[in-house]
Amino acid sequence: MNPNHVITIDQEVKFMNTQMKKPPKLLHKSAGYDYCCIFRVPQSLFEINREAYQPQIVSIGPYHHGNKHLEMIEEHKWRYLDDLIQRTGNSIGYFMKMIVSMQDEIRQSYSESIDHFSANDLAKMMVLDGFFLIELFRKVGKLVETKDDPIFRMVWVSPFLMRDLLKIENQIPFFVLQMLFDESKDGSKPDDRTLSTLILEFFNYTVDRKKEILNEHKNTKGKHLLDFFRKSFINPKEQNPVPTFDISKNSYLKLIPPANKLKIVGVTFKASHEPDSFLDIEFRNGVLSIPQINMDDFYSSFFLNCIAFELCYFHCSKHITTYVVFMGCLMNTSTDVGVLSEDKIIENYFGTDKELAKFFKSVGKDVAFNIKDNYLTGLFVEVNEYCENGWHVHLAGFKHTYFESPWAAVSAFAAFLLLCFAGLQTFYTVYQYYKAKKE
Missing domain, CATH: 1.20.5 (Single alpha-helices involved in coiled-coils or other helix-helix interfaces)
Known part of the structure; x- marks a missing residue:
């Protein structure tokens, strides 16, 4: 900048007036609305584990579109689209026009501006990515033949693919998927399974769940794939119980001690082997029942992306965040992880016990958690009250000291x-x- 050049007040005012008229691009002013649901990961979370949020083999939607290292699967999307067009007889133009007519609603779903994509470019991306997902679900559901499809034959692809499809930045609106699914049904092969059912069957190869759960969520909808799968773990009939105490004055409403300390004061851990969801945690008569979970790369990635979504999207429950904070309370050290492993609550495929404890501690550190308003509020109170009152605490302490x-x-x-x-x-x-x- 020329030091002799002096910017006048009028020039500054003109610049400021221009800036005020420019809409935000990195975070839309409408990002807090119900319809805006696909976000960039906050930097504080991104720094914890970058790989958990970045797609490794496939790009879905605009945020990672065109990345060089994702070209391999991008080429197969065209093959999937060709198979579908040949099978249904509808033209590409038929689907493109439908998407173009929905472009305003699609753009509003993203918190970051995607105006650099023209209407046609956006429609092409939605058709290509949307049908790739739908064809994947149909192939796994045996509605479409897989033959010798390399995506299914190469065993290393599937784990990466399933994790990528549930990443917060790697989403397209669910209403786009639903429309493409409905308009591409094969009338010659009638099947009463919904899109939701096929999605759950697809992920059931990684997360084995009872068939009753699939039926229960056959009509569940989400804002996108990640939100839908997150919702499938939440009981649609669940109502948070109204506390029978004054939350603001209850001294027991605080985070609970780690597993090793709970065990010392007489709390018994019990693994629930056939729950409807890993969220179904109960505490009765000193017994803390927690569904068994296999902690691996899939679940760690899923938890991180769910937490990011629940942090960014105001209009959803915070069930996954609450669960991760709860498990982080229990697993403060590797010793605590060992306690839960011995009781068959945790099957650790993530790493060492120390690494698993560090994961939960680091994830829970920067999340916005409201202890007064979550689905485990009552349980926090009951556990803390049990730990601080009653003869069982002294008896348990005596047993731990003299009979351990x-x-x-x-x-x-x-x-x-x-x-x-x-x-x-x-x-x-x-x-x-x-x-x-x-x-």
């Missing part, structure tokens, strides 16, 4: 015998004294 190991038990028993002998000796001494006195 065989040597401690032997020492305690020896001390007890010595105490008994000392008591007997005192008794006989006093007895002999009074007996002699009477004589």
Whole structure:
């Protein structure tokens, strides 16, 4: 900049007036509305685990469109589209025109401006990506033959693919998927399965769930694939119980101690092996029942992206965030992870016990968690109240101190015998004294 050039007040005012008229591009002013649901990951979360949010083999939607390292699957999208067009007989133009007519609604679904895509470019992307997903679901659901499809034959592809499809930045609106699915049904092969059912069957190869759950969510809708799959773990009939206490004055409404400390004060852990959802946690009579979960790369990626979505999207429940905070409370150290592993609550395929504890601690550190308003509020109160009151706390502490190991038990028993002998000796001494006195 020329030091001799002086910007006048009028020039500054003109610049400021121009800036005020420019709409935000990195975060739309409408990003807080219900219809805006596809976001960029906040930087604070992105720094924790970059790979968890970045697609590894496939791009869905505009945010990662055209990335060089995603070209392999991008080429197969065209093959899938050709198969569908040949099978249904509808032209590409038929679907393109439908998407163009929906472009305003599609653009409003993204928190970041995608105006650099023309109407036709946006429609081409939605058709290509949308039908790629739908054909994947149909192939797994046996509605379409897979033959020797390399995407299914190469076993390394599937794990990456399933994780990529549930990443917050890698989404297209669910209403686009639903429209493309409805308009591309094969009338010669009638099938009563919904798009939702096919999606759940697809992911059931990674997350094995009861068939009743699939039926229960056959008409569930989401804002996009990630939101739909997140919702499938939440009981549609669930109503958060109204607390029977004054939340603002309840001293027990705080985070709970880690698993090892809970065990010391008498809490028993029990694994639920056939729950409807990993969210179904209960506490009764000192027993904390937690559904068994296989912690692996899929679940860690899914949790991170759900938390990012729940942080960004105001109009949804915070069930996954609450669950991760709860598990983070229990697993403060590797010792705590060991406690849950011994009780078959955690099957650790993520890494070492120390790495798993670090994962939950780092994830829960920067999340916005409202302890007064979540589906486990009552449980936090009940656990803390149990830990601080009652005879069982003292009994459990005594058992932990004196009977935690065989040597401690032997020492305690020896001390007890010595105490008994000392008591007997005192008794006989006093007895002999009074007996002699009477004589």
